[in-house]
Amino acid sequence: MEFGPVTAAAPDAVPAAQPSRLVDREPRVPADRLVAELVPPPHFDGVRFETYVPDPAQPSQSAAVAALRSFGATLAAPPPRRGLFRRSAPPEGRPGVYLDGGFGVGKTHLLASLWHASPGPKAFGTFVEVTNLVGALGFGATVEALGGHKLLCIDEFELDDPGDTVLVSTLLGRLVDSGVRLAATSNTLPGALGEGRFAAQDFLREIQGLSARFDVVRVDGEDYRHRGLPAAPEPGDDEDVARRAATTPGATLDRFDELLAHLGRVHPSRYGAMLDGVAAVHLLGVQPVSDQSAALRLVALVDRMYDRDVRVVTSGVPLDRLFPDELLRGGYRKKYLRAVSRIVALSRVAG
The missing domain is CATH 3.40.50.300 (P-loop containing nucleotide triphosphate hydrolases)
Structure with a gap:
């Protein structure tokens, strides 16, 4: 039996970590x-x-x-x-x-x-x-x-x-x-x-x-998450976000549009389980979400991330522009504003 040549890796070579993807997770919750x-x-x-x-x-x-x-x-x-x-x-x-x-x-x-x-x-x-x-x-x-x-x-x-x-x-x-x-x-x-x-x-x-x-x-008052704090942090570029995901334990890395599509295939009751073991979510190419069904699913995911203190790192538009004005004028305005408040807070923690 013959084998092909074996090429030894350099002794100091460290393979790049491959972050997992949320779109690969479809948990079943009993x-x-x-x-x-x-x-x-x-x-x-x-x-x-x-x-x-x-x-x-x-x-x-x-x-x-x-x-x-x-x-x-x-x-x-x-x-x-x-x-x-x-x-x-x-x-x-x-x-x-x-x-x-x-x-x-x-x-x-x-x-x-x-x-x-x-x-x-x-x-x-x-x-x-x-x-x-x-x-x-x-x-x-x-x-x-x-x-x-x-x-x-x-x-x-x-x-x-x-x-x-x-x-x-x-x-x-x-x-x-x-x-x-x-x-x-x-x-x-x-x-x-x-x-x-x-x-x-x-x-x-x-x-x-x-x-x-x-x-x-x-209970009256202003949003404590934003008291004296600046607006949403500036998003990074794709390369920087991918690099951070590769060097962060418990990180996931997804394209934003692909994640939105995936949320439509997973029941919101399983979004929490989808985040099991996740410390930081990294998203590439964040864009405003104009479809209301997709926006409400994203709100549910943000709530579960906030519950679990999952940090958020993104590229694309700033997170305070996630939902366009036509959605913010509708019946779910408070839901969208709460989600923005929470995801911006998670992105600040990520630094």
Whole structure:
């Protein structure tokens, strides 16, 4: 048997690292993982009421801390049971508290602080994660999985279509009837959910039913991520971004257009799993996203990156120009602005 000549590598030669690509990842997430992961994301592991720093110029922030502390105190003792399976509602106040305010005022910090301060069993998830759980388990199994909890925290509460409106209204009604207390955050008052997205007046009963379950706590202020900070960092060039990806442990490197296409093939409930083990996302050729469906999928990915403190390095247009004016004038304006706020913050950390 003959072999071809073997060429020895130079002793000091080090092969270039090849960063992985997000577009090669299509994770399958079992339903039990979806339930187990209903906890605050790593970014909020260490937050507590004591670590929230209210802006002295915004008294509503201190008031929100006090309101949530008071709400949490009612969870220490379970309400008396009524009948065989139902627990009576709390004697005073509504069964839910709803933090309303702009992006970057610390609503998620406060919601996670409430979760950390409360006794279990308890669950914490974004609105998308909760609705995805229903899709994975089915409605009845979701009620069974969450119905014994003392507290369900729902971050980024939004109603994007009529189906979600009816689903969430019914789910929360069943959970409240079983004694679950609710806490939620949103950029939209509960009575105005769905405005600018679909014919909300056709589902007014469901929307009003949702609103009736919450006491609203206003949190005013400016985006803390941008206080005293410059605009989005200048993007690098393709060669520089690729070089940084090759020398960064846990990095991924993708072309922006290819990643957008890939997000359309992966359910948003799996975006978090797609980021498993990823420390930094590097994107080549970032451009404004004018298609609304693609833009909303990108928003969901940015939220999962922010949850996990994944750094972002890009070439192309600056990240504060991700969404064109025609999208920012629409019903999802607050969603897009929140995503810009978060991805710019992640790019600053990357340096």
